[in-house]
Amino acid sequence: MSTLASTFTGLHFENPFLLASAPPTESDANIMRAFDAGWGGVVTKTIGLHPVVNVAGPKTKFLRAMPDSSRLSMQKQPGSALHSSWNWELISDKPLDWWVPRIARIKSEYPQKILVASIMAGSGSDDELRNWQQLAVACQEQGADALELNLSCPHMDRKDMGSNIGKDPELVSVVAEAVKEVARVPIWAKLTPSTTDIVVEARGAFLGGADAISSSNTFPSLPLIDPDTLEFEMNVDGLVSSGGLGGPAILPLSMAKMAQLTAAFPDRAFSGIGGVADFAHALNYILLGCGTVQVCTAAMLDHAIGPNLIKSLLAGMQREMDKHGWATLEDFRGIRRDRVVVHSKIRRPDSKAYHGGYEAEGYA
Ligand SMILES: Cc1cc2nc3c(=O)[nH]c(=O)nc-3n(C[C@H](O)[C@H](O)[C@H](O)COP(=O)(O)O)c2cc1C
Numbered sequence: 449m450s451t452l453a454s455t456f457t458g459l460h461f462e463n464p465f466l467l468a469s470a471p472p473t474e475s476d477a478n479i480m481r482a483f484d485a486g487w488g489g490v491v492t493k494t495i496g497l498h499p500v501v502n503v504a505g506p507k508t509k510f511l512r513a514m515p516d517s518s519r520l521s522m523q524k525q526p527g528s529a530l531h532s533s534w535n536w537e538l539i540s541d542k543p544l545d546w547w548v549p550r551i552a553r554i555k556s557e558y559p560q561k562i563l564v565a566s567i568m569a570g571s572g573s574d575d576e577l578r579n580w581q582q583l584a585v586a587c588q589e590q591g592a593d594a595l596e597l598n599l600s601c602p603h604m605d606r607k608d609m610g611s612n613i614g615k616d617p618e619l620v621s622v623v624a625e626a627v628k629e630v631a632r633v634p635i636w637a638k639l640t641p642s643t644t645d646i647v648v649e650a651r652g653a654f655l656g657g658a659d660a661i662s663s664s665n666t667f668p669s670l671p672l673i674d675p676d677t678l679e680f681e682m683n684v685d686g687l688v689s690s691g692g693l694g695g696p697a698i699l700p701l702s703m704a705k706m707a708q709l710t711a712a713f714p715d716r717a718f719s720g721i722g723g724v725a726d727f728a729h730a731l732n733y734i735l736l737g738c739g740t741v742q743v744c745t746a747a748m749l750d751h752a753i754g755p756n757l758i759k760s761l762l763a764g765m766q767r768e769m770d771k772h773g774w775a776t777l778e779d780f781r782g783i784r785r786d787r788v789v790v791h792s793k794i795r796r797p798d799s800k801a802y803h804g805g806y807e808a809e810g811y812a
Contacts, residue, residue, distance in 0.1 A: 462560065465489075474540060641664040670691065695723055714785065724742075
């Protein structure tokens with residue numbers, strides 16, 4: 449009999465599927481509904497020390513591909529297919545004080561489920577590094593099973609916050625080290641995909657003491673311009689700013705990041721995120737070496753916390769395991785990691801005519 453139960457960063461998971469840090473996990477009510485629905489764990493909406501103020505107007509919209517043209521639009525049309533989510537939502541608008549008693553309550557009611565607290569602070573000074581520590585200690589004291597460091601929020605003007613930390617391997621390392629100093633629970637570093645070589649930032653995170661890498665957060669992007677109005681489909685007073693793309697469009701992009709990571713650190717722990725809406729999508733991340741998989745966009749579109757989605761993930765993965773005779777996740781985790789190779793390793797019709805781009809055939 450196969451089981452989806454597994455261990456990741458030393459924590460026991462009933463199943464490897466988590467709701468990612470985002471609106472589905474923005475409240476205790478949502479999180480408890482998610483646990484009832486069957487999610488093995490959740491990562492809370494990112495918690496900070498200071499209240500945030502979001503933009504005036506919608507924070508998230510969904511881009512759709514029209515059925516009978518190549519138009520992509522955020523306007524809903526019958527028969528359209530989801531292309532992606534686009535958001536410029538900041539971290540939780542509830543302060544740490546609001547979260548503290550709720551983390552305790554959730555854990556006391558669902559002790560067997562995994563509750564990961566996502567935290568974020570600035571990193572420009574020792575005082576700010578102490579803010580990371582304060583957040584970490586407050587959440588773990590209430591029973592959070594792990595901490596996810598948000599080093600990847602793409603909507604930051606500050607150079608020492610969110611994805612701007614994630615682009616700087618030294619800052620990544622410094623923040624991870626500061627949190628590790630006080631952490632009694634595993635720490636996961638959520639990195640931005642918006643860098644040249646994510647392996648460099650991941651190395652910084654591991655050097656600082658991170659126990660796992662979560663990837664990807666949303667990809668920095670803009671909404672499209674409506675050809676009729678000439679306005680961005682999401683704007684405030686005609687203006688837009690950096691936001692994040694999630695959902696189906698980022699699955700292949702995020703897989704490429706994950707393939708780089710798991711190849712570079714085959715013995716480390718990874719949590720795959722990006723574009724998962726079906727067990728087959730989640731399977732991709734596990735075959736590349738991930739031990740857990742997180743979901744946001746697809747859950748937002750399924751009754752806010754994905755009750756149908758988690759059922760289909762569980763049933764689909766169980767069927768797949770039975771079909772292949774896999775007893776646990778470890779039987780198939782990472783078995784396609786080594787299939788991602790440099791271009792010159794891909795067979796050519798005539799191998800003698802191929803010179804790796806150094807001679808006649810061009811710049812392969
Ligand atoms: C509206 C919205 C808000 C989000 N807020 C956070 C956040 O507070 N912290 C965080 O680490 N990631 C946040 N994310 C990113 C998601 O956790 C996830 O990494 C991303 O959406 C990719 O997964 P998906 O393709 O399943 O949506 C947010 C995403 C969306 C769409």
